[in-house]
Amino acid sequence: MVQNPREEMNNKTMNRYQWFVIGICVLLNVIDGFDVLVMAFTASSVSAEWGLTGSQLGALLSAGLFGMGAGSLFLAPWADKIGRRPLILLCLMISGISMIAAAFVQSATQLGIMRFITGLGIGGILASSNVIASEYASSRWRSLAVSLQSTGYAIGATIGGMIAIALISNFGWRSVFLAGGLTTLVMFFVAIFTLPESLDYLLVKQPKNALSRINQLCQRIGLQQIKQLPHVTINANQPKMGIAKLFTAGLGLQTLLLWFSFFFVMFGFYFVMSWTPKILSANGMTTEQGVTAGVLISAGGMFGAALIGLISARVRIFYVQAAFLALTAMLILLFVNSTGALTIAFVLSIFLGVLSNGCVAGLYAMSPSIYEAGVRATGVGSAIGFGRIGGILSPLVAGAFLDSGISSLTLYGYYAGAFVLAIITVLSLSKLQKKYAVELNFQNSTVQS
Template sequence: MVQNPREEMNNKTMNRYQWFVIGICVLLNVIDGFDVLVMAFTASSVSAEWGLTGAQLGALLSAGLFGMGAGSLFLAPWADKIGRRPLILLCLLISGVSMIAASLVQNATQLGIMRFITGLGIGGILASSNVIASEYASLRWRSLAVSLQSTGYAIGATIGGMIAIALISHFGWRSVFLAGGLTTMLMLVVAYFTLPESLDYLLVKQPKNALDRINHLCQRIGLTRIPQLPEVIHNTAQPKIGIAKLFTAGLGLQTIFLWLSFFFVMFGFYFVMSWTPKILSANGMSTEQGVTAGVLISAGGMFGAALIGLISARVRVFYVQAGFLALTAILILLFVNNVGALTIAFILAVFLGVLSNGCVAGLYAMSPSIYEADVRATGVGSAIGFGRIGGILSPLIAGAFLDGGISSLTLYGYYAGAFVLAIMTVLSLSKLQNKHAAQLNFQSSTVSS
């Protein structure tokens, strides 16, 4: 019987090469964090130049998220067909070119189109890099690996915010998009020469030269070389395709609750991240102070994503996620009641970033464990895509409320409720996964006996 390298890697100590691959995934997410939130950082300047209403600005903020949702739903599943690496390279090219093009637009419509195209690329990158980080980690450190990968988003947003402040004041908002596009193209070159294909993909799909590629990776990871490819058991029944696979083999309810968890968290998260600089500027802070608060939230996120990963190495990630969600809802209410005190608001912004970004990292850590390798990118991508629907609706609804006269600070209290709803879906998902795992173990023991 051929030893399965995946099983061996699950139980071995992580080596330098595995952490290196995870580090590349972190860098991919750094680029994504900058590209996603560049619209939030430039919102005040873009709005001032073109005289946009709250609804128009909300549409621009949602355009990138809409593209990310489409990318996660329609591009990410191709990672299960052509491989994680080729899809990431293609999506980097899409994001880089559209970011550069965004620096040349002449009106809000053109900018919205470019933001949508950028989002397409980012959606494919996020799902695929998340899966690679998960698949290169051992079982014990998988939650930490995926959470560390998620810190890249916060790092990119933080660096992007600081760069945006400097660039806008000297060269205008277009320079921020140009800088993001050029950096994304640089990352395309880095990924081309350093990012390997997923070992799980090679084992399950077995493309051309799969055995040589697997053994090359085994050597780098420190696994036993295999003399032949492991047998892949194919289902002889009529196979489900695409997203339909996520509703077979007892996965239907888990998929639905995972989607809802992403929806509620993204709904609350993207309101906090997208509107905070603009809303604070409209409530007494200067544009620079509003952007600074947004940067502090992103900076806190670097620690939040790592923190939830470290805790999840010892405590079941679903329970850690529920705790983070509850604390986030509480902190949003504290933050909204202290925006008049600049120092306190900035301190609370850091902690809000720790918790809210930790919630997103927790989602990414939870999702790969639900699906097998042949549908993992599809499962994670669809969950992220469904979450983007919440992210898309969030700025649009906020913009409509603001145009309708609702107090901008009151909105924070409403959006805290999204994190409360997410607690219920996460705990329900945890129960379903426990039940599903118990059924699989029973079936396995029955067959072996």
């Protein structure tokens, strides 16, 4: 029987090189966190320079999200064909160049186009770096590895906001895009020299020089080197790549449940992140106090992703995710009733950030376990892309509800319901995934024997 390095890595203690690769994935997400929110940082300055209406500014804010959704859906699947590393390098180049170009645009339309292109690159990076973090971790620490990778987004957003304030006050809003683009290109060169290809991809797809590349990685990871490539069974009736492959071999219902889990969580998460400062201000807080609450939610997010990962090292990630979702729904209702007590509201803001961001990190940790290596980037990317639809719709639906006269308390209750619906999809997915894993292991053991 041919030795399988993947199985050996699943059961061994993780070494420094594995954590180093996960650290590179965290840095990729830090860059993405800054690039995603750069439009929010510069919105007021951009609007003032060109005299934009609220709808025009809203379109600019949405352009990047649309691009991210498209990148996750249409670029990320190529990581299963050409490799995780080449796609990340390509997407870093796309994001970096378009960010620099955004610093020299002369109209809102041009800026919107550049934001969409930047979003395309970010969508591809998010899905692929998430998969690499998962594939370089052992079974026990996989959820923590992916959750740590997710903290990069909150770190990038927090640090980026502070940098943006300094740059705008001294050099104007264009300098923020220029700094973000140059930093992304620096990360491109860092990734060229430090980011390896996925071991899972090399084992399954077996590109040119796969054996020597696998053995080089085995040496770094501390695995036994192999003398020949493992046999890969290819079903000629299955699609070669693309989303259609996610609905074959019993994966269809799991894929749909994962998509709707992302949709519900992103729908609730983006409401909390987008509307909280404004709603708190409208309910008795000052504008500064509302913004402070929003910042505290983001700050709490840096801890939420790590927390869910640590707990998942001991408890099945699906159950931890369901618990975080339930606590988030309850905390949302407590939070909206705390506006009369400023200290309590700020404390609850931190905990809301911990839990809501933990829910997002939990989704990223869950999703790689659903799919085999050959379709993993496609599966993760499509789920993220479907979730972005919820993120895009969320602020629009909230605005429509508020315009119709619904109270903020009622509105928060509706959005808490999105997290409750996510509990149902996550627990259903857990049951299906466990059953599918048992069947797959039985088939593999039959083939090997």
